[in-house]
Amino acid sequence: MGLCFSCVNQQTVGVIQRFGKFARMAESGCNCLIPCYESVDGFVSLRIQQLDVSCETKTMDNVFVNIVVSVQYAALPDKLYDAYYKLTNIPEQIKSYVFDVVRSTVPKINLDDVFTTKEEIAQSVKNELTKSMETFGYQIIQTLVTDIAPDMRVKNSMNEINAAQRMRIAAKDKAEAEKIMVVKAAEGDAEAKYLSGTGIARQRQAIINGMQESMTQFTGEFKEVTASSVMDMIIVTQYFDTLKDIGASSKSNTVFIPSDPGNVSNISSQIRSGIIQGNAVKEM
Numbered sequence: 001m002g003l004c005f006s007c008v009n010q011q012t013v014g015v016i017q018r019f020g021k022f023a024r025m026a027e028s029g030c031n032c033l034i035p036c037y038e039s040v041d042g043f044v045s046l047r048i049q050q051l052d053v054s055c056e057t058k059t060m061d062n063v064f065v066n067i068v069v070s071v072q073y074a075a076l077p078d079k080l081y082d083a084y085y086k087l088t089n090i091p092e093q094i095k096s097y098v099f100d101v102v103r104s105t106v107p108k109i110n111l112d113d114v115f116t117t118k119e120e121i122a123q124s125v126k127n128e129l130t131k132s133m134e135t136f137g138y139q140i141i142q143t144l145v146t147d148i149a150p151d152m153r154v155k156n157s158m159n160e161i162n163a164a165q166r167m168r169i170a171a172k173d174k175a176e177a178e179k180i181m182v183v184k185a186a187e188g189d190a191e192a193k194y195l196s197g198t199g200i201a202r203q204r205q206a207i208i209n210g211m212q213e214s215m216t217q218f219t220g221e222f223k224e225v226t227a228s229s230v231m232d233m234i235i236v237t238q239y240f241d242t243l244k245d246i247g248a249s250s251k252s253n254t255v256f257i258p259s260d261p262g263n264v265s266n267i268s269s270q271i272r273s274g275i276i277q278g279n280a281v282k283e284m
Contacts (some may be wrong), residue, residue, distance in 0.1 A: 066146035083137030
């Protein structure tokens, strides 16, 4: 009796039948067959295969979404007979189970939560497929939710909601920044005015001290000169210094000031009168 041969590829098992009945499994490599008695009916792949299942379902808040579940599966080496003979269409069987699990799980979840609970959905699909497909000679390696696609109008609405929230936060932050700038500007202005007032007060105190010292020295050297005469002279000096400063400034407004030195005596008499009245009020 002659023999014939059949070659089986790596990671593949050949199913050999004898007169239409299962005889044995042929491993990868060259296998001998009895002519007219045995034949290779088919092959079972031992590789990990992937099936992408697209399922449309409704969420708890009545939004239709399209969910893509990727299922990775492989035939069990010790159940190759079941893997070949029990099911005629493995992909369709897997799709049926995926549809059943997804359409029974997602309607219990709101749309926003679907994106955060996709791992739980994938695990539910895996658990259900593992229990059912092992009886058919297949193991489920992994299940992944690879895409969640709601309607385009729903996507645009979600983007608009997110954009509005971000604009509100940005407006709040901008208002806080402007508030800080106004407060800091006010604090800076107050500090500047305080320092300016302190400087002016010190300047005036220095002027008074200088005038006091000048009067003491002048009256000490010239006994016949009275303090009133010295004060008049100092006022005249301050008067001309004021005219000089006003004339030297290019940004000063027009100011009308009596330029006759004879008016200085009137100014000094007014200052003395004011001092006398102030002292009289203190003594009362």
